[in-house]
Amino acid sequence: MKLKHAALIASLALAVPGIAxxxxxxxxxxxxxxxxTPKGxxxxxxxxxAEQRTKGRVQVQVYPNSQLYKDKEELEALQLGAVQMLAPSLAKFGPLGVKEFEAFDLPYLFDNYDEVHKVTLGPIGKQLxxxxxxxxxxxxxxxxxxxxNFSSNKPIHTPADLKGVKIRIQSSKxxxxxxxxxxALPQVMAFSEVYQALQTGVVDGTELEPxxxxxxxxxxxxxxxxxTGHGYLGYAVVVNKKFWDGLPADIRTTLEGAMADTTKYEIQLAQQDSEKALAAIKASGKTQIYTPTPAEKAAFQKVFKQVxxxxxxxxxxxLLKQVEQTTGYSAPK
Incomplete structure (x- = not known):
């Protein structure tokens, strides 16, 4: 414990302006x-x-694949200052007490990326x-x-096909x-554990993007x-507020610019990567891909209206009405 404590102090000393x-x-x-991945x-x-524009005054150390923390641990680590920056999925903020972010989990709330961006890049995004x-x-x-989309070891063509299927989800009401x-039987599980859980039958399927x-x-x-394209998965890039507020003003401004440009890059990349990933999955021959008919998709939309x-x-x-007005959402009949 003493070693961990000392390591944390050393980490903070490197990260907080004024100490180093x-x-x-x-x-x-x-x-x-x-x-x-697009996030990676x-x-x-x-x-x-960040490193180029600050001329080396800032060093960014990236730790992918849950090398430091799993899904459930990372936000606490950020709040404690053990890490300075994360990009958790939007669902992660509900368990933290900001339930409004779970609106992004509502099925079929968004039809496309343009509708998503009207929310995330506009006043609602800032408000959240x-x-x-x-x-x-x-x-x-x-x-x-x-x-x-839904994946499973059995075909899923209708909402009824999901009955009794153990599906891995993020922690979100x-x-x-x-x-x-x-x-379906929801199974909350860290992303890093999904492959093994599927392999061993702990869960039967997922709702993941390509x-x-x-x-x-x-x-x-x-x-x-x-x-099914039934739900949007996005991330919020967040920092420890105390750390951020303690940065020199010029550094903060430079990093804000770097983040704005990175966000533009990431948004373009995400759509391209989804298409490439889907093509690669298809080419592997391991997974049979099914596109629902309009009537089948409408059946999913109708039942998910209850959510x-x-x-x-x-x-x-x-907030929900504000999002629906912004995107032009109309409930299925």
Whole structure:
């Protein structure tokens, strides 16, 4: 314990301005996915821009694949100052007490990336970030990953096909309800544990977007993938607020610019990577890909409408209406 305590103090000494020289400002950027995902590539791109533009005054250390912390641990580590930067999925902020972020988990709330960006890059995105500040966290940008699909070892063509299927989800009341309305069995699990859980039968399937399904190799232990596109998965790049506020003003401004440019890069990359990952999964021959008919997709949309109704109070009815007005969402009949 003493060694861990000493290591933490040493880590903070390197990271906090004023304790170390300006040239030694270190940002530990931890994330839970592979380096060749959109998030992983963007983290490296931010590192490159930040170090170049600050002329070496800032060093960004990127730790992918849960090398430092798993999903459930990383936000606490950020709040404690053990790391300075994360890019957790938006669902992670619900368990932290900011339930409004779980609105992003609502099925079929967004039809495409343009609708997502009207929310994340507009006033609603800023409004949600402001709610994190009481938790000692500052939001810097929203990054895309993609739209989620159901995978399983049996074909899933209708909502009824999900009955009794153990599906891995992130910790989110909305996602839990999503599974329950179709009779699936939600299993909360860290992303780093998904492949082994699928391999050993602890879970039967996933709701993942193509990039993470491919780079985690989870598709290798899933016989079927149905392109339901039922949910959006995005990330929020966040920093420890105390650390951020303590940076020299010029450094902070430079890093904000680097993050803005990285976000533009990441948004373009995410869509391209989803398409490439899906093509690679198809080419592998390990997973049969099924595209629902319009009638089958409508059946999913209709049953998942219940999730919006049941979770409106949790995510905030006013916020939900604001998002729906911004995107032009209309409930299925």
């Amino acid at each position: 020289n300006a040239a030694d400002i270190v940002i530990k950027f931890s994330h839970v996915v592979a380096p060749d 590539k963007a983290a490296e791109y931010f590192k490159k821009l 970030f402001s709610k994190l500040e009481t938790k000692g966290i500052k939001g810097l940008g929203y990054w895309d990953n993609g739209f989620k 909305v996602l839990d309800e999503e599974m329950r309305v179709v009779g 990039s993470n399904l491919y780079t985690s190799k989870a598709y290798e232990v899933q016989k079927h993938l149905t392109l 919006h109704e049941k979770m409106a109070d949790r995510v905030g009815l006013a």
